Amino acid sequence: xxxxxxxxxxxxxxxxxxxxxxxxxxxxxxxxxxxxxxxxxxxxxxxxxxxxxxxxxxxxxxxxxxxxxxxxxxxxxxxxxxxxxxxxxxxxxxxxxxxxxxxxxxxxxxxxxxxxxxxxxxxxxxxxxxxxxxxxxxxxxxxxxxxxxxxxxxxxxxxxxxxxxxxxxxxxxxxxxxxxxxxxxxxxxxxxxxxxxxxxxxxxxxxxxxxxxxxxxxxxxxxxxxxxxxxxxxxxxxxxxxxxxxxxxxxxxxxxxxxxxxxxxxxxxxxxxxxxxxxxxxxxxxxxxxxxxxxxxxxxxxxxxxxxxxxxxxxxxxxxxxxxxxxxxxxxxxxxxxxxxxxxxxxxxxxxxxxxxxxxxxxxxxxxxxxxxxxxxxxxxxxxxxxxxxxxxxxxxxxxxxxxxxxxxxxxxxxxxxxxxxxxxxxxxx
RNA sequence: GGAGAGAUGGUAGAGCGGUUGAAUACACCAGUCUUGAAAACUGGCAGCGGCUUAACGUCGCUCGCGGGUUCGAAUCCCGCUCUCUCCGCCA
Numbered sequence: 001x002x003x004x005x006x007x008x009x010x011x012x013x014x015x016x017x018x019x020x021x022x023x024x025x026x027x028x029x030x031x032x033x034x035x036x037x038x039x040x041x042x043x044x045x046x047x048x049x050x051x052x053x054x055x056x057x058x059x060x061x062x063x064x065x066x067x068x069x070x071x072x073x074x075x076x077x078x079x080x081x082x083x084x085x086x087x088x089x090x091x092x093x094x095x096x097x098x099x100x101x102x103x104x105x106x107x108x109x110x111x112x113x114x115x116x117x118x119x120x121x122x123x124x125x126x127x128x129x130x131x132x133x134x135x136x137x138x139x140x141x142x143x144x145x146x147x148x149x150x151x152x153x154x155x156x157x158x159x160x161x162x163x164x165x166x167x168x169x170x171x172x173x174x175x176x177x178x179x180x181x182x183x184x185x186x187x188x189x190x191x192x193x194x195x196x197x198x199x200x201x202x203x204x205x206x207x208x209x210x211x212x213x214x215x216x217x218x219x220x221x222x223x224x225x226x227x228x229x230x231x232x233x234x235x236x237x238x239x240x241x242x243x244x245x246x247x248x249x250x251x252x253x254x255x256x257x258x259x260x261x262x263x264x265x266x267x268x269x270x271x272x273x274x275x276x277x278x279x280x281x282x283x284x285x286x287x288x289x290x291x292x293x294x295x296x297x298x299x300x301x302x303x304x305x306x307x308x309x310x311x312x313x314x315x316x317x318x319x320x321x322x323x324x325x326x327x328x329x330x331x332x333x334x335x336x337x338x339x340x341x342x343x344x345x346x347x348x349x350x351x352x353x354x355x356x357x358x359x360x361x362x363x364x365x366x367x368x369x370x371x372x373x374x375x376x377x378x379x380x381x382x383x384x385x386x387x388x389x390x391x392x393x394x395x396x397x398x399x400x401x402x403x404x405x406x407x408x409x410x411x412x413x414x415x416x417x418x419x420x421x422x423x424x425x426x427x428x429x430x
Numbered sequence: 431g432g433a434g435a436g437a438u439g440g441u442a443g444a445g446c447g448g449u450u451g452a453a454u455a456c457a458c459c460a461g462u463c464u465u466g467a468a469a470a471c472u473g474g475c476a477g478c479g480g481c482u483u484a485a486c487g488u489c490g491c492u493c494g495c496g497g498g499u500u501c502g503a504a505u506c507c508c509g510c511u512c513u514c515u516c517c518g519c520c521a
Contacts, residue, residue, distance in 0.1 A: 049480060053490045060490085063502045067448040076501080083501040101479095232511095251440065251477090376440075378459085382477075 001369040002111050004042055004104065007035075024115045027331035029123065038107040045100035052093035059083065059090055109213065110220055113366040115331055116340045122330030128343070129330065134314070135323030137347040137354070142409040146350035147400040148281035151177060153411050154429060157282070168279070169271065169286040176429040177399065180415075181289065183422035184395050184402075185264055188291040188316060192392055196312045198262035198293060203242035205265055206233045211245040214371030216337035216363075223272040226286075235268035239292040240389045247296060248371040251382050257375055258305055259296040262392060264289070282396050283355065289395035295388040296373065299365070302386035306362040310342045313358045313392045319418040322401050323347040325354060339364045342390075346397070350404040357397045360390030 006017040018039075025032045062083055069076040120129045151157030156177035162170040173181050192198040209232050212218040217225055217237060226235040236242060243263045252259070267290050278284035293312060297305045310326065317324045329341045338361035345354035365384035368374070374382040406414040412430035415423055 046480065049490085053480065056491090057489055059501080064449065066501055070448075080501045087501065253440085376458090380459095382440095 001108050001366060002114065003365075003369065004038070004108060007039065008042070021114050024331070025112070027115060027119075027121045028112055028334070029332050030112060034107055034111060038104060038111070041100065041107065042104050045097065045104050048093070048097040048100050052090070052097040055086070055090045055093055059086055062086075106219070109218075109370070112336045113339050113363065115334065116362075118328075119334060119340055120328060120330045123332040124330075125333045127330040128327040128333055131326040131328050131342065133323075133325040134318065135321070135347070137323050138349070139352075140349050140407070144349040144352075144404065145407060145411075146281065147348075147403040150350070150403045150407055150411070150413065151282075154413070156429070159281075167286075169284065171282060171285060173399075176426075179423060179426075180402065180419070180429070181395055181399055183419050184398050185289060185291060186422050187319075187419055188392055188395070189262060189264055191316060191319065192262035192291070192293060192312060196260075196262075196315070198260040198312075201239075201243060201261045201263040203236075203239050203246075203263050203265055205236050205242075205268075207236055207241050207245065208232050209234070211241050211248070211371075214245045214248055215241045215367050216370065217241065220336060224270055226268045226270055236265060237269050238267050238290065239263040239265035240294060243292065243294045244367055244373075244387055244389070245371055247373045247385075250373060252296065252373070252375040252385065254298070254375050254377050257296060257298045257385065258301060261294045263292045263294060265292070266290075282400050285396060288397075291392050291395065293360075293390050293392040297386040297388060298375070299383070299386050302362055302364060302388060306340065306342075306360065306388050309388055309390050310344075310360040313344055313360055313390050316393050316398075317344065317346060317357070320398070320402065320416045321418075322398075322405055322416075324357070335359070335361060337361070337363050337366050339366065344393070346401045348401060348404045350407070355397065355400075357401065358391035358393045361388065363387045363389075 002021065007021060009017055011019070018035075022032055022035060025035060062079060066076045066079055066083070069079070120127060122128065145153075148157060148159065152159075154176065156173065156175050158172040158174055162172050165172075189200055193200045206228065209218060212222075212225065212234055225237050228234065242265075243261050246261075247259075266287055268287050271284060271286060274284060282288075293309050295305050295309055314324070314326065324344055324346045327343045327345060329335075329338075329343055334341045341359060341361040343356050344358040344360070346357040347353075348355055364386050367387045368384040373385050373387070375385050376382050402416060402419075403413055406416065408414065410430075412428055415427050415429065420427055
């Protein structure tokens with residue numbers, strides 16, 4: 001959530017926060033209507049509030065006088081009668097002010113995060129900036145198959161039966177694929193917890209509405225989430241939701257920052273609005289596994305920790321010896337809540353293209369303000385923390401990358417060295 | 431699923447219709463003392479939002495959440511959520 005007080009602040013020297021934010025909206029390709037609406041609504045809210053509070057102050061004052069009279073054993077009936085009438089109008093004024101407040105909050109919840117200045121301005125993913133490329137996006141010396149072809153030939157991916165049992169965009173992993181999926185999860189969690197200093201976590205896979213608002217999925221993206229009918233429960237679209245809300249409404253100690261968690265969870269996404277895209281294979285599923293990296297940071301450290309977190313995600317690809325590139329997302333492609341975001345894209349020889357396998361974002365205080373996560377600076381007033389997260393990595397897409405990059409001409413697939421210990425020493429799927 | 435108990439500030443824990451935004455303790459901050467630290471002592475110390483500020487100040491809201499009763503609610507009533515104990519069921 002954007003800080004309305006900052007939006008109202010007058011410019012001192014340079015451009016005002018309002019001007020900068022307006023530019024962010026334009027760069028994101030979003031409408032500025034909501035911004036101007038929220039400003040005027042907030043003005044109205046303050047007027048109504050002042051009015052209601054003045055009346056309320058009078059009420060409190062007279063109530064005190066009544067108490068004094070009663071204590072002194074004097075008669076207060078005329079005052080009480082008078083107050084009876086005032087109480088009614090106070091209630092009305094308070095209600096109107098409360099409504100104005102809700103309206104302002106509701107609009108604020110739909111406004112995206114302000115972008116950092118280094119985020120390139122652009123319209124689509126074509127305008128993302130390549131930061132670096134690691135490994136070679138090479139062609140295989142034979143005709144490379146796409147992952148679903150490999151998987152079906154080996155009999156380890158079954159899309160058809162998943163369609164029968166559940167529906168489109170679900171898959172059975174079978175035999176070596178199931179084992180490989182499990183090995184990847186184990187490998188990711190070990191790497192991040194033992195070498196990168198993250199505390200391991202397995203969160204609830206179902207969360208309530210407040211948590212979804214806290215991380216920014218709601219209210220704008222309700223349709224992307226699966227809801228459990230008749231309850232206030234939702235299937236998590238990412239472990240980011242439960243893990244970020246772990247500290248919702250809490251005040252952390254400054255010396256406890258940063259706090260780093262790596263969380264395994266399945267992720268459930270309705271993929272509303274992506275009909276017809278990536279319909280084949282494992283790329284875009286309603287359910288997939290992911291290991292998420294999540295950091296609660298001191299504002300002064302968040303930038304540095306963002307770089308660190310991204311490099312931790314990259315380490316997975318380095319260990320698996322998969323070629324990839326790091327992209328700095330442009331204003332038109334970056335997510336709603338992020339102030340800055342790197343995507344890692346892995347090379348897929350079968351598809352002949354790079355595909356996103358991790359997204360590492362710095363949310364600054366955007367989520368912290370929504371979820372009310374603060375820390376207390378040495379003796380001072382509570383301040384919002386910065387939250388960061390990134391995939392470390394998406395497991396299903398890593399499985400794709402392994403299948404495609406390690407495929408052999410005879411249709412078998414070699415197992416990356418780093419994974420062999422997790423596959424009981426197996427070196428090949430055939 | 432049934433029965434009961436509870437939810438108060440950073441933490442623990444009083445208060446159960448009228449200057450109680452809240453005793454007390456711990457934690458924390460500042461100071462005195464000390465070579466330094468500890469101890470002791472003194473003082474300070476909730477959050478959020480208005481108005482107004484250079485600073486001070488002032489008003490309102492908040493005792494799990496939402497309603498109600500009342501001139502007035504942490505305190506009484508209703509609903510919800512969560513936690514704990516016991517019984518039942520269950521991986």
